[in-house]
Amino acid sequence: MGLFKQNPFGHYLFLKKWIIRILGGLTHRRFRGFNELKIEGSEVIRNLPDNNVLFISNHQTYFADVVAMFHVFNASLSQRDDNIKNVGYLWQPKMNIYYVAAKETMKSGILPKIMAYAGSISIERTWRDKGTDVNRQVKMSDISAIRTALNDGWVITFPQGTTTPFKPIRKGTAHIIKHYKPIVVPVVIDGFRRSFDKKGLRVKKKNILQSMEIKEPLDIDYENESIAEIVEKIEYAIEQHPSFLKVIPQDVLDAQETLNQQRRWRPDSN
Template sequence: MGLFDKNPFGHNLFVKKWLIRILGVLSHRRFRGFNELQIEGSDVIKNLPDTNVLFISNHQTYFADVVAMFHVFNASLSGRDDSIKNVGYLWQPKLNMYYVAAKETMRSGLLPKIMAYVGSISIERTWRSEGKDVNRQVKMSDISAISKALDDGWVITFPQGTTTPFKPIRKGTAHIIKRYKPVVVPIVIDGFRRSFDKKGLRVKKKNVYQSFEIKQPLEIDYENETIDSIVEKIEYAIEQHPSFLKVIPQEELIAKEELNKQREWLEN
C-alpha cells in the first residue's frame, strides 16, 4: 500500500488505516474491560471471500455495533478464535470494509465524520429524515455506492434501518441481494442497548452480558426467490421475525445473571 493510495470512494488508505488503529485502541476496553464481548462464529469470517460479502445484523446503537464488528472481523482475520484479546490485530486492519449508515447521522458531529471516513456508505433514508416520517424515492447514487463497496470488499448493513427492535425489514436490502448476489452473512448482537447509550458512544452500564453471534451464510436462490422470501429469511436470520417476540425463560435469565456476577467478581 502506497502513501497516497485511495479506495474507490477517494479516501486515503494510509489515513484510514491510522484512524482504524486509533479508534480501535480507544474503544477496545468497551468490549474487553468494562464489558466482555462473548463472540461465536469467528471461523465463518476466516472462510469468506475478500469481496462481495454483505453482513446483515440487528441494530442496537448508532456506532458501537459497527465498532464491535470492526474489532471482531479484524481479530478473526488475524487468527483469533472468538476473541478480541490483544488489540495488536488492528495493526494491519482490513481496509476494504464498509457499513451503510444514514447520511444525517454521519454529518452530526466531528466523531461521526471521522467514523464516516473509516468506511461509511452514507445514504438518504427513504422513510425518515430529521426525526420525521417521509416518503421519497431511493437515490440511484446510493445503490451505486453500495455496489461499488461490494465490488471492493465487505459491506455491513442493518436492514431494519433503526435501533428499535422488531421493526420491519426494509425491502431495499433484499433488492440489493437479488441484484448483486453477495455472500450474505447474518450477525445477531445483544447487550449493546443495555451497556451503551443510544449513540453507542458512552458506557451506560458495566458488567453487562454482550453477545456477538456470526452465523453461516444464507442459502439464497438469487434467480428464483422472491423479495418477500428473502425478507423473511433475513427476519429469521437476525432474529427479528415476530415469532421471536417471546418471554425469556426464567432459567435463561438466572444463567445470564450468574454470568454477570462472575464477570463482576473478576473485574474487581
C-alpha cells in the first residue's frame, strides 16, 4: 500500500489502517475480556463479494455496535469461526468497510472525529437535529456518498436511525436498496445496551453475554417489491417488527432472567 494512497473519500489508507489497528487493540477486551461476544454467521461474511454489500442492523449504542462489527467482520475474513480470539486479525484489516452515522454525532468530540476517519459516512439526519425534531429534505450529497461507499466496499447502516428499540424503519434505507441493488445482510445484536453507556464508549457493566447474529442475505426483488414491502422485510430481518414486541407474563420474564444469569459469561468459562 502506497503511503499516500487514498480511498474515494480522500482518506489516506495508511493512516486509516493504523487508526483501525490502534482502536481495535484498545477495544478488543470490551468484547473478549470484560464481556464475551457470542457470534453466529462468520461463514456468511466469508462468502460475500468485495463490494456492494449493505449490512442492516438494530442499534443499541452510538459506537460500540459498529466497533464490534469491525472486529467480527475482520476476524471472519481471517478464518476465525465465530470468535475474535487473537486481535492480530486487525493487522491487515479490510480497508473498504464503511458505516452510516449522523454528522452531528461524528463531530461531537475528538474521539468521534478519529473514529470517523476509520470509515464513517456522515449524513445529516432529516428528522432530528441537536435533540430537536426537524423535517428536512434528504441531501443528495449524502445519498451520493453512500453510493460511492457501496461501489467501493461494504456499508453498515442502522435503518431505525436511533438506539431506541422498535422504532420505525427509515424509508431511506429501502430506497437505497431498491435503487442500488446491494446484497443486503441482516445483523442482529444484543447485550450492548446492558454492557455500555448510550454512546458505547464506557463499559457500564462487566460479565455480560453479548451476541451478534449475521444472517443470510435477504432475497429481494429489486424491480417489483415496493418500498413498503422492503421496509417490512427489514423489520423482520433485524427483529424490530412490532410483532416481536409483545406483552410477556411476569413468570416468563422471571424465568428468562434466571436463564440470563446462568448464561452470563464468567472469566473461567474459556
